[in-house]
Amino acid sequence: MPITLFNSIASWLLKKRYHQIELFLKYPEEVQDEVLHQLLSFAEDTEIGRKYDFESIASYETFAERVPIVSYEEVEPMIERSRKGEQNIFWPTTIKWFAKSSGTTNAKSKFIPVSSEALEDCHYKSSKDLLCLYLNNNENSQLFTGKSLRLGGSKELYQDNGTVFGDLSAILIDNMPFWAELSSTPSNKVSLMSEWETKLQAIIKESVQENVTSLAGVPSWMLVLLNNVLEQTGKEHLFSVWENLEVYFHGGVSFTPYKDQYSRLLPRKNFNYYEIYNASEGFFAIQDRNNADDLLLMLDYGIFYEFIPMETYGTSEQITLPLWNVKVGRNYAVIITTNAGLWRYKIGDTVRFTSTNPYRIKITGRTKHHINVFGEELIIENAEEALKTICIKTGSEIKDYTVAPIFMEGKEKGAHEWIIEFRKAPEELAYFIEILDNALKSLNSDYEAKRYNNITLKLPKVHIARENLFYDWLKSKDKLGGQHKIPRLSNKRDYIEELLQMNK
DSSP: OOHHHHHHHHHHHHHHHHHHHHHHHHSHHHHHHHHHHHHHHHTTTSHHHHHTTGGGOOSHHHHHHHSOOBOHHHHHHHHHHHHTTOOSSSOSSOOOEEEEEOSSSOSSOEEEEEOHHHIIIIIIHHHHHHHHHHHHHOTTOOGGGSEEEEOOOOEEEOTTTSOEEEOHHHHHHHHSOHHHHHTEESOHHHHTOSOHHHHHHHHHHHHTTSOEEEEEEOHHHHHHHHHHHHHHHTOSSGGGTOTTOOEEEEOSSOSGGGHHHHHHHSOOTTOEEEEEEEETTEEEEEOOSTTOSSEEEOOOSSEEEEEEETTTTTSTTOOOEEGGGOOTTOEEEEEEEETTSOOSEEEEEEEEEEEETTEEEEEEEESSSSBOSSSOOBOHHHHHHHHHHHHHHHTOEEEEEEEEEEOOBTTBOBEEEEEEEEEEOOSOHHHHHHHHHHHHHHHOHHHHHHHGGGSSBOOOEEEEOOTTHHHHHHHHTTOOSTTOOOOOBOSSSHHHHHHHHHTO
């Protein structure tokens, strides 16, 4: 089939989906209520469905009263039984695939069930919708005249019983229809290589000869790949390698620390960046407008959403709200019920709604990845915004960072300790620290109160990391590539102590 004809047909098919998207934009509450009742009906004869009598649940209120909110640790025994071959425990169709995820760099892994329904009605549907929304906003796009450069993970087999686990991206690649590989680079064989540094070279070898029109992957690891592409080709920017490159689809970590670096690699004002919000547990939201900084919550993927206001999260006053009761501007922990058998499951992410007509969100961090040792409630969003501000003021560039508390000892006040790897370091570290402190005060009133007259917190302490410190740290844990992330904020000192030791 000629490329121009394929481009026209693919564009037409994807744009047809936009009319379905308009349905949940118009009737969001009704669509979500229907999703919940479909999930309950489909799973009523499973072990968990019989335990909580799904058949008799006729309203959201009954569902919320009867089915408990759970963490991974609480459902792990059921998942392990499923991995050993038992079926119909939490979902009626066969569960063969498990997405291996740690969420951070912890040694302990999670194995998230992935059903055939989740693959088709959530993950693959979302990939089509991402293209659909992009094409709806960019009618002159030539996306399908070339290939998408994708950066995914690796796959391993669970040897005892034939169930398969690996990075979610690897599971998706391994199950893609044959025609999807024709529009992607590198090949499936290279995409599923497990050793990151060998794989990096193989991706470059295969991809530099292709007509790449889009990029897709986690910003931190994609940046490593793209810098290597320029180094090996001797080009100044990526348009000299791929002239028709027009969009980067990114997710997994905040794009804020990397934006300026990407602007230098991709120096065209009309180049597009589209953010997605996906995880091993499901695909949740897509940027639906050019140059937007929030994401449209996708409501017809077989996922039912609930939200816990962070001011009550983990307390005796904790409350849980359905989508139709959320408010703009508040920070919420996300709870999901999915078509892979996760029931009222805490995914560990926090979001803030920017709109309820339609429902749009911004990802604000993780429930566990914040610092609240002294009542300062510092979240990742605060840290990212502060760093963005001070990088502009100091002309510096940040590659990676992590933050941990310095605990009080005797009369000694507490503080926050940062270790930052710079691509371009500030000329005066003391000035950088002063501006960082002031930026955090302006963004977070709790932090400002604890810093007032050094009442609880002293000025932050900042270490400059040696080159490739975080890369070497991840490598030492066999966590290079894929979806592995640097833990930005922590209430403990485990990560920072290891990094400081390696930084000597």
